[in-house]
Amino acid sequence: MSRFWKIALVVVVVLVLAVIGLRLMHKPGGPQAGPAHAQGKEGEQQPPVPVTVVPVARQDVPVYLTALGTVQALNTVVVSPQVSGRLLSLEFTEGQPVKKGQVLAQIDPRTFQAAYDQAVARLHQDQAQLATAKANYSRSQELGPKGYIAKQDLDALRNTVSQLQATLASDQAQIRDAQVQLGYTKVISPIDGLAGIRGVDPGNVVTTTSSIVTLTQLHPINVMFNLPEQNLDMVRQASQGGGELTVAALGHDDSRLLADNGVLKVIDNQIDASTGTFRLKSEFPNASNELWPGQFVNVRLKVRTVGGGLVIPAQAVQRGPDGDYVYLLQPDNTVKMQPVKVAQEVGDSAVMIGSGLAEGQRVVTEGQFRLKPGSKVNPLRPGELPPAPTKEELDKAKKSGGRGRRGH
Template sequence: MSRFWKIALIVLAVVIVAVVAVRVLHKPAGAGAKGADGKDNAPPVPVTVVPVAKQNVPVYLTALGTVQALNTVTVLPQVSGRLLSIDFTEGQPVTKGQVLARIDPRTFQASYDQAVARRKQDQSLLATARSNYQRTQDPQYSQYVAKIDQVTQKNTVAQYEAAVAADEAAVRDAKVQLDYTEIRSPIDGLAGIRAVDPGNVVTTSSPIVTLTQLHPINVMFTLPEQNLDMVRGAAQGGKPLEVTALDRVDAHPIASGGVLKVIDNQIDTSTGTFRLKSEFGNEHNELWPGQFVNVRLLVNTVDGGLVIPSQGVQRGPDGDYVYLVQGDNTVKMQSIVVAGEVGDSHVMIGSGLKVGDKVVTEGQFRLKPGSKVNPLKPGEVPAAPTAAELQKSKQDNKGGRGRR
């Protein structure tokens, strides 16, 4: 190799070393870049921050419940006969005492008339017997009447008095049977679908319709036996416990203002649960018999509970934690204990935080302990980058491609 090519190779090697040195000494400040002081010089991460709030927190127990009518009555005839008419509209309200159906009354009317006629006959015989007995007691005639005849007359009066009393009972019975030909509603309620059509011969076992009482209405539900002492203790406070019925799809309230009425007197050993009955006014028919609902029972209210949005809570191998924003706008991982849920969007903190602490609720996926953040209030968005920041970003990207 000639001297010229040796010199050329040396010069080329020096140039390559110089270029590499310039690249290293002028490394762009990108993500994870460290300054001379060893601190993270990466741009702040925009995150949503919410302060820990203090408020009164209701404590609920939740369960699956079933709506049950306050009263359910299957209407049956109390006498047999041909059904003449149905006098209610299916699916419509009925009132107590309203005529629901009519049975052919002619046979029962005849029995009633016979009982009335028999009573009149015996009443006439009784009047004659009393008149005869009174004459036997008159001083003008008593001396001419034998004692045995006076006794007979007295007994005849008693006999006809008993007959009239029996006739009175027979008339009342016949009237009751006649009244039963008009089938009346025993409660205020809602009529269901009729079970028989006019023209059929019905008996005392033939259902006519089922009535349900909807105002008020009950919701039955069960809770685990470990909640029994809590519920009993809260119920003994003198004020009825508040119950809310929630929709099973999206859990929004469909009926409020319910109260706990009954705690069952035994625990089901097969399921380890106990039954409870609540009552709702149901003025607008929000609840329907047989409907499944989610039940929320208010058992206590914690005064001054610490509350944060539930999306701020992270799950780790050592338990729950949050990213806590410190005074220098860096974050640290703070272990917490969640005491319970507050509605659908917040949780109550048992320990680990205090009032006013700033917790990251959005943007946690870009964070690590010590990360610099740009705290934003809920609903705020980061400011748009300036032209200089965009140019710097382009240069950083070019530098990154050159290093690959």
Template sequence: MSRFWKIALIVVAVLVVAAVGVRLLHKPAAGPRAQAGAAAGKDGPGAKEADPVPVTVEPVSVQNVPVYLTALGTVQALNTVTVSPQIGGLLMKLNFTEGQEVTKGQVLAEIDPRSLQASYDQAAARKRQDAAQLATARSNLARSLDLAKQGYISKQDMDTLQNTVSQYEATVAADEAAINDAKVQLGYTKVIAPISGMAGIRGVDPGNIVTTSSSIVTLTEVHPINVIFPLPEQNVELVRSSQQRGEPLEVAALDSAGSKVIAGKGVLKVINNQIDTSTGTFNLKAEFPNEENALFPGQFVNVRMKVNTVQGGLVIPSQAVQRGPDGDYVYQLQPSDSTVKMQPVTTGQEVGDSHVMVTQGLKTGDQVVTEGQFRLKPGSKVKALKPGEVPAAPTEEELKKVAKDKKAGGRGGRRG
């Protein structure tokens, strides 16, 4: 039995050797992929390059860039007045419409004047009565002067006549004061707007009895109007130095998204004289003409204040800036070999809605990729397209391949 197994093992070994020999003799020729790999092995890493990636490239531009400080502000009326009557009485009429613009001196309401008119008439009549008595006393004094010279009237009687004239003069003066007071009180029956502004919701209705504590309406002056906003304390010196240059600092109010200017032509009026220690901020007040009523008291707005202008700033499209684990970067074109490198940058002030200023990492003449970055990695060969020319959208396979390559590259590849 052992001899049989030895012969079987020898036969199997011969068959295996024969099969390996046949496979080696009939090995197929290397295909295009294998030939490309062989060529890469002979010619080095540069020989295994894919087709150039089409990307849009734009040069770094030079502009004078305005520098802004931004904050969230609150709109505040220039003046707010609660209009109350200065006398009590029956409210007969309201001469304004809620929400209406009223002017200073306009009659807003009318209170029943009849009782005060009667008081005024009584004061006037009393004055006329006392004035007649004063005239009589003066006439008696004048006639007595001639008789006194002839010795017919004693000095005591002359003193009495003189004192009577003085007494009636004082009475007439008191009557004049009473008339003026009655006239003032009568004038209070017409409630006058103390400022120009927008009328709010009325607090009383005609026919009600009002007192000096009743609120008829609140007026808010909105032309011009103020915006109060805070800034961090580290900006104090920047704002103060900018203001000391002599030109008023321009301020704009933007919508809640911060993308649209709703009120311009604002100027900085006041820098508060102290810093809030609890928040580390200081308040500022800007004034706007508000000609189109774009700002409303109590409204929250985004505030943008221009504090400086950088001469000759370097500007690139915002879409060129990519965010990586180590900070912002751009793909910079290397004109010598049409490849790109990952260039770290430091960005500063936004320029309009589509550009941003670069403070570090680039120089004049550099070119950056603005479209097609998803296909790139450091060292990628690219085909540069002119601004306005957009490369074709990536296929699903390309997106998967790029994601796989970036994952394989890891942090080290992104730093390159």
């Protein structure tokens, strides 16, 4: 009995499978309709890709040479005493500006004042002696012709007057020297500049080797930089063409302009054989102290201006295995890959094209990631949005989506 039921179960399963197979073979839109549907999906035309396009413009383009530069004070002076003595006071504030002729420090003047007073007293003494010698010589000259005084004594009196006149000149020189030494007890600023950190404290004994403070002149200020030797002829020709070459100083990442009112002052007279570069010195007014001695900056030297260069936004240029290219808009609103040669960067957001494009042609600046050669596009101006879809387009999209779902 058990064997009979097993055979019956197998027969029932076979019959069920046969019925299911027949129904699948005759089902509308079944496997026979699948290829047709797939072919219909492939045959549907894709909608145009919205992209931003910009025409190639013609404008004057400045040509720059860039380098890493170092800010250098126009003048740097280490202020040291010219006489030794006890430092009484400092007359400046660290980190603050000082003026030329301003008293920076006061050294004890008493020893030098005494030496000056002694020199003045010695002068007065020798002046009195000279007056006596002149009077004696004058009287002797009157007595000489009468035979009351020997000629030898008269010569001696004349020589005494000459000696005292020389002594008087020496006294005057010693007075000037003592006066200079006394003046050195006031340490004077030789330049307009900014005071650094003091090197001595009041109360200490300073000598001529002591450093009181370092002064730096910041207005104007220099920026030193190096360029490769292959740029030498370009820079020399530009500097000899008339007018000063302008220089700009930027921050480390070139995003912050520190100063753009510098001018090129000096081209060094030799090339460094070890580095193959030559030095240049530029000068900035530095009115707001935007540049600081020892600071590293990126230097941008303008050497010339290209008239009527072809300029496009930098984001339009793509990098490919064969070089730079852009997506160029065609008259039928399709795009093609156009190889280009970038000749010069124009600021941070544009480039000048050396070859590959013509004025007025339109290039894609946004939406390139969705494109391939021959793609149909909807060209938009910068900032323009694509139009909203019409009711017919929405209905068509819904129907297309419904057919797709039924096909699955």
